[in-house]
Amino acid sequence: MNRVLAPARLATLVGDFPRSPAYRGLRQALQELIGDGRIPLDTRLPSERAVSEALGVSRNTVTRAYADLVAAGFATARQGAGTFATVPLDRRRAHDHALHAVGTAPSSGVAIDLNCAAGAATPGxxxxxxxxxxxxxxxxxxxxxxxxxxxxxxxxxxxxxxxxxxxxxxxxxxxxxxxxxxxxxxxxxxxxxxxxxxxxxxxxxxxxxxxxxxxxxxxxxxxxxxxxxxxxxxxxxxxxxxxxxxxxxxxxxxxxxxxxxxxxxxxxxxxxxxxxxxxxxxxxxxxxxxxxxxxxxxxxxxxxxxxxxxxxxxxxxxxxxxxxxxxxxxxxxxxxxxxxxxxxxxxxxxxxxxxxxxxxxxAHGALAARRAQMRERRDTLAQALREHLPDWRFRLPEGGLSLWVRMPHGSATALAADVERKGVYLAPGPVFSVEGGNDQWLRIPYAKPEAMLVQAVQVMAETWKAHPRDARHHRDAARRLIA
Known part of the structure; x- marks a missing residue:
C-alpha cells in the first residue's frame, strides 16, 4: 500500500527553498527530505499541478524538479500512477550484523569500535x-x-x-x-x-x-x-x-x-x-x-x-x-x-x-557517577567534532549514548568503509533506516573513553579531507552488529 503526500504537507516540508533557479532548489529540498527519510520511500508525491498551486511556482518548475529527482535516483515515475519517492540502490539499507572481533585490528594499529553505543560496566x-x-x-x-x-x-x-x-x-x-x-x-x-x-x-x-x-x-x-x-x-x-x-x-x-x-x-x-x-x-x-x-x-x-x-x-x-x-x-x-x-x-x-x-x-549512586562520566564524554566528542570537522552538523542531546551527525555532502556509507580501513568502525545512516536513505548521517557513540573518542574523530577528519565528494560504496553484508 503506497502512502500519499498531500500538497500542503509537501509545502510545509520543503519550506522556503532556494529559488535561483526554483526547479533546482525544489529538487534539492525534496532530495534531502527523501534521503533523510522524512518523506518515506514509496510515498506518492503530489501531482505537478497540485505542487505548482501549493508552492506558487510554475508547472514547468515542478516538471523539471521531478525529472531531475528521477534522474538522481530519488524518485521513480510510474506510467499512469504518479511519481514515487525512492533512493539510489547504493543508499538502500545496509545490513551489518556481526560485532568486530577483538584482536583483529588493522595494520594501522588503531582499533576503535564505534558501532556499539555501550561502554564498560557501571560502577558496582x-x-x-x-x-x-x-x-x-x-x-x-x-x-x-x-x-x-x-x-x-x-x-x-x-x-x-x-x-x-x-x-x-x-x-x-x-x-x-x-x-x-x-x-x-x-x-x-x-x-x-x-x-x-x-x-x-x-x-x-x-x-x-x-x-x-x-x-x-x-x-x-x-x-x-x-x-x-x-x-x-x-x-x-x-x-x-x-x-x-x-x-x-x-x-x-x-x-x-x-x-x-x-x-x-x-x-x-x-x-x-x-x-x-x-x-x-x-x-x-x-x-x-x-x-x-x-x-x-x-x-x-x-x-x-x-x-x-x-x-x-x-x-x-x-x-x-x-x-x-x-x-x-x-x-x-x-x-x-x-x-x-x-x-x-x-x-x-x-x-x-x-x-x-x-x-x-x-544502586542509584552508580547511575549518578555514570551520568557524570557520560556527560563529560559527550562534551568531549562534540568539541572534537567542532574542532576537526567544523562543517559537520549535529544536535547536542540531553541523554542517550550517541550523536547523530550530518555530513555536508557525500556518502556516509562510503566514508565509513574508508575509515574502517584505518581501524575506526562506524555505523552509517542507512543501517538505521527501515527502507533506505540517511546516507549523509553517521551515528557516533560517546560511550568510549575520551582519548579514544578524540583519536577516532582525528582519523575521521583525515579521511574526510581525502574523501571524494561523490563517493559511493556498497558495504559487504553481514559485517557487524550495531548495538
Whole structure:
C-alpha cells in the first residue's frame, strides 16, 4: 500500500527553498527530505499541478524538479500512477550484523569500535555479582526455570515504574533475555505474519530485524528534522496511522536511537491519542530512559498516556551489555499470552544474571557517577567534532549514548568503509533506516573513553579531507552488529 503526500504537507516540508533557479532548489529540498527519510520511500508525491498551486511556482518548475529527482535516483515515475519517492540502490539499507572481533585490528594499529553505543560496566557491577553469588545457593534446590522471571526482580522493576508515576504490580512484569527478546516476544504474541507494524525511521537497527523476523510488514514513520527541536513529526505519524492502520507501533520516546530526542509530555499525549484513533498498540522501548545526562525531571512514561502500551526496559545500557536481562511491562490481561509465547522461544533468562540486576536496580549512586562520566564524554566528542570537522552538523542531546551527525555532502556509507580501513568502525545512516536513505548521517557513540573518542574523530577528519565528494560504496553484508 503506497502512502500519499498531500500538497500542503509537501509545502510545509520543503519550506522556503532556494529559488535561483526554483526547479533546482525544489529538487534539492525534496532530495534531502527523501534521503533523510522524512518523506518515506514509496510515498506518492503530489501531482505537478497540485505542487505548482501549493508552492506558487510554475508547472514547468515542478516538471523539471521531478525529472531531475528521477534522474538522481530519488524518485521513480510510474506510467499512469504518479511519481514515487525512492533512493539510489547504493543508499538502500545496509545490513551489518556481526560485532568486530577483538584482536583483529588493522595494520594501522588503531582499533576503535564505534558501532556499539555501550561502554564498560557501571560502577558496582562487580560487587553486585558477588552479592548475587551469595544469594544463589537459596535457588539451587529448584529447577531454575522461571519463564515469567525472578519474583524479586519483577517486584523491583514494578516498584521502579511506580516511582516514576506509573502504578505497576509485579504480575504485570515479564523478565526477558534482553530488550530484543522482549520486542520479539511482544510482536509474536500480538501480531501475525503480514500484519502492518509502524516503526520510526531512523531507528535502532536491530529492532528493525527483530520485527521483520516475525513476518511483520514494516511501515516507516519519519522522525522530524534531526537538527530541529521537535523530534517527532506528529503530522506525518498521524497520516501514516490513518493511511496504513497498523496493528502495532514501535517507538523510542526516551532519547530516541539514533537521534537522541526526548519526547515531551504534550507530544506523548498527542501520539497516544493518534494511536487510539486507529486502535494501534504501542511497543514502547525505554532502553535508554536511564541515560539522562541532566538533573531535569523526566516526562511521565508513555504508558501513562496509552494504557494498552507494552513497555520494554533493559539492563544493558543501565548496567552493562554483558547482562542480557530485559523486561516487559504489560496490561495484566496479556501477561499469560506473553509467557506462553516466550516459552516457545526460550524457557527463561539466566537466574544468576537476574539476581545481579536485582542488586543493581537499587544502586542509584552508580547511575549518578555514570551520568557524570557520560556527560563529560559527550562534551568531549562534540568539541572534537567542532574542532576537526567544523562543517559537520549535529544536535547536542540531553541523554542517550550517541550523536547523530550530518555530513555536508557525500556518502556516509562510503566514508565509513574508508575509515574502517584505518581501524575506526562506524555505523552509517542507512543501517538505521527501515527502507533506505540517511546516507549523509553517521551515528557516533560517546560511550568510549575520551582519548579514544578524540583519536577516532582525528582519523575521521583525515579521511574526510581525502574523501571524494561523490563517493559511493556498497558495504559487504553481514559485517557487524550495531548495538
Amino acid at each position: 557491577v562487580a560487587a553486585a555479582y558477588a552479592r548475587a553469588l551469595e544469594a544463589l545457593p537459596a535457588y539451587l534446590a529448584s529447577d531454575g526455570y522461571l519463564p515469567s522471571g525472578l519474583p524479586a526482580l519483577r517486584a523491583r522493576v514494578a516498584a521502579m515504574y511506580a516511582q516514576r508515576g506509573l502504578p505497576t504490580t509485579p504480575e504485570q512484569i515479564v523478565i526477558t533475555s534482553g530488550a530484543l527478546s522482549a520486542i520479539a516476544i511482544i510482536a509474536r504474541a500480538l501480531s501475525r505474519p503480514g500484519d502492518r507494524l509502524m516503526i520510526e525511521s531512523p531507528v535502532y537497527s536491530n529492532a528493525i530485524e527483530a520485527l521483520r523476523l516475525g513476518g511483520a510488514r514494516l511501515v516507516s514513520a519519519p522522525m522530524g528534522d534531526p537538527l530541529g527541536e521537535d523530534g517527532w513529526d506528529l503530522a506525518a505519524i498521524e497520516a501514516t496511522l490513518r493511511q496504513t492502520s497498523p496493528r502495532l507501533a514501535y517507538l523510542i520516546p526516551d532519547f530516541q536511537n539514533p537521534t537522541g530526542f526526548l519526547m515531551g509530555e504534550t507530544q506523548r499525549a498527542h501520539y497516544a491519542a493518534a494511536l487510539r484513533a486507529t486502535r494501534t498498540i504501542a511497543i514502547v522501548d525505554e532502553t535508554l530512559q536511564s541515560t539522562c545526562l541532566s538533573d531535569a525531571s523526566m516526562p511521565a512514561p508513555f504508558a501513562a498516556f496509552a494504557t494498552d502500551a507494552f513497555t520494554i526496559g533493559s539492563a544493558s545500557k543501565r548496567c552493562w551489555g554483558g547482562l542480557r536481562v530485559g523486561w516487559i511491562r504489560a496490561p495484566r490481561e496479556h501477561i499469560e499470552r506473553l509467557i506462553a509465547t516466550r516459552v516457545q522461544m526460550d524457557l527463561g533468562s539466566s537466574l544468576f544474571d537476574q539476581l545481579v540486576v536485582a542488586e543493581m536496580l537499587d
